[in-house]
């Protein structure tokens with residue numbers, strides 16, 4: 001399988017560090033609001049990646065964090081604390097807010113048919129791991145204290161910015177907004193806050209540097225190392241994480257362990273964009289999965305829409321595009337329920353679609369090509385439908401169950417149509433009898449009987465039952 005590795009910016013053949021197993025970490029949500037549909041693009045990608053690896057027989061450990069502390073609205077230690085701000089606005093505790101939105105997030109994953117990660121870890125439940133890792137970073141001499149906070153000193157880490165291809169000279173020259181006066185370099189970042197502008201920080205822990213709370217980046221280093229080891233295979237997240245969050249994760253982890261590279265392969269998804277531009281949680285006015293459901297779409301329509309784009313290209317969301325995805329999925333389902341699987345009809349033909357499908361997914365997760373192979377198979381009368389269900393182990397469109405569900409609901413509609421027709425004929429017969437047109441009344445009774453429907457005249461009207469045959 002080849003994957004595009006952001007580290008080095010090239011396609012690489014993926015080889016697990018330990019044959020047969022894969023350690024995978026995908027940055028999870030900050031639970032101060034609902035996930036927007038752009039965030040969900042990232043998690044559908046992680047799901048497709050994990051499913052592809054598993055289909056190859058690899059044993060994947062998928063770890064996802066839940067950020068419930070320490071994430072500021074600017075990734076670079078600037079702005080408000082996202083969790084605290086929402087908690088204050090709602091008059092709730094930070095942990096109540098976190099619990100509520102974490103549950104909403106898991107519901108979104110389920111609705112999108114995303115396989116739940118093997119480990120879901122909350123930042124607030126891993127503070128001792130973070131403190132232990134910060135201590136290792138400190139012992140190796142990569143930190144300094146200033147203004148009550150403990151900072152990572154990027155000048156001590158010459159590889160800083162390798163992932164994002166940042167050049168320190170440029171960084172210094174381009175020093176940005178709201179510079180923290182305590183930072184030696186604008187790109188230095190906080191490992192542990194004690195004194196800061198957030199006097200109102202709700203959650204505080206004791207530490208060797210005083211009572212305070214962790215910076216945002218350290219949680220991903222600490223938790224991924226805890227569950228996957230000091231080096232692991234794949235780390236993923238949105239493209240926005242390349243220059244700061246993931247750059248800082250690498251600096252912390254490699255400084256602490258002395259290992260390089262910490263992560264073999266970095267996978268980043270491009271953004272989902274609206275006509276108006278980037279979608280963001282903090283800017284407000286964003287679309288959630290629920291808002292798509294309320295507009296009459298299935299979460300699987302949205303999943304289908306996401307699969308039509310390659311993860312490394314920007315994807316433009318519009319209701320028009322979602323409508324096309326909905327129609328495409330509808331006609332896909334129609335064809336599946338119309339077709340009866342004819343196993344063994346042409347195993348070679350089926351195999352060739354499946355092989356082409358696997359080649360597409362192995363080629364840096366080319367889901368649009370994968371979908372094309374699915375369509376090819378579905379349209380080919382001699383290919384076996386089982387092949388489509390095999391492909392669906394990766395696509396996650398729930399084809400088998402959705403087809404079953406559609407068939408059942410069709411049957412129900414059919415039988416309610418039949419019932420209406422019987423009632424209509426009974427009414428017609430009653431009217432005929434009242435008009436003393438007994439020949440017609442009898443003809444109706446006979447024709448129903450021929451179809452296995454028996455009538456019984458009772459004082460309060462005519463009832464019907466099916467003849468037991």
Ligand code: AMP
Pocket residue numbers: 027028029030037038039040041042236237238239240241269270271272273278279280281
């Ligand atoms: P957050 O909850 O803000 O930490 O973001 C969760 C994930 O969604 C991260 O991997 C982000 O990089 C990713 N992300 C944020 N906005 C978008 C977007 N518009 N399109 C795709 N991914 C996004």
Ligand code: ZN
Pocket residue numbers: 027028220237245
């Ligand atoms: Zn992260």
